[in-house]
Amino acid sequence: MAKARISIGTWAYIFNQEVPTNDFHTILHKLEDLGYDGVELGSFGPHPSPASHPTKASRAKLKKEIADHGLALSGIAVDLWAFKTPGVSIVDEIPAAYLTAFLGWCAFASELDAKTIRVDTVLAPTYFTDDVEGKKLGAEKGFDRFVGVWDKCAKIAADHGLNVCWEFEPGFVFNKPSEIVALVNAVRAKGNANFGVLYDTCHAHMCAGIGANQSGEKQTLPGGAMELLAQLKGAINHVHVIDSDGSLNEHNTSTHNPFGTGHLNFDELIPAIRAAGIPSDWWCVDLCFWPNAWDVTAQSKKYLDKMREKYAAA
DSSP states (O other): OOOOEEEEBGGGGTTTOSSOOOOHHHHHHHHHHHTOSEEEEEESTTSOOTTTSOSHHHHHHHHHHHHHTTOEEEEEEEOOTTSOOTTSSSSOSSOHHHHHHHHHHHHHHHHTTOOEEEEOOOSOTTGGGSEETTEEOOHHHHHHHHHHHHHHHHHHHHHTTOEEEEOOOTTSSSOSHHHHHHHHHHHHTTTOTTEEEEEEHHHHIIIIIIOTTOOSSOOOOTTHHHHHHHHTTTSEEEEEEOBOOSOBOTTSSBOOBOTTSSSOOHHHHHHHHHTTTOSOOEEEEOOTTOTTTHHHHHHHHHHHHHHHHHHSOO
16 A cells, blocks of 8 residues: 655635735745645635646646645645536526536646546535525435536546546535435446545544534434445545534534644544545645644644554555
């Protein structure tokens, strides 16, 4: 089993920061100095995107810039929120703008030598059971829409040599353990072996252990995040690691606590993640919405270095 590699998502340095780090080059310098193996690109806001790097030459320069700092790209999270999300319109079941944007980001990601591109459901947990344009679409119909759209996304990504990972979380629709398992399996059943879930330790705890933000009857698993990990075995293709204190933040999603300030037992989680057959060797630190993220970036690396030495040094 390969030695784990450690990266961190760049979104940590622009969201909820008193002074956002808008300059991507500054982030690369700091992560290189801290000994990170890679960086995960949040391709939105001021950070690199197809809009800021529209040509092959500009993307080749960006790829070289990352490599020159001794870093690799562990994945890319893209700004599909600006486009019509699957299910938003009663009429538009397969949103052309969403798929067109996704195609553009796949081209961008592949030229940067990324291997994984992230998606999410974006919509509120009660969206399909609330009135939408005067109608209740229903969870079953909404579920089918996401399966249909992500089937197309997975096939687009496959043409570019990319995996697609869905980041489930308590703030968005389909956040119950049974829904998470069913949705990823339904997309994969359409011949999309490159589609999987992003197993975020914090979100897994909030969805499976706490049942946060679930509509209707609450659904948790006795074994919490660990049991959900077991149920998703074979369908996970990317991992984010961070602690959880069981709370939601002001954005109505999981509070991403720095390591050692929450309730998660990484001496159990890390070996289980290693044994789950995940095809990626990346552990990406996710400090999304944590204030003063730079203050705990070094500590995050040191914590995972210890975990790596104990469980993933080979």
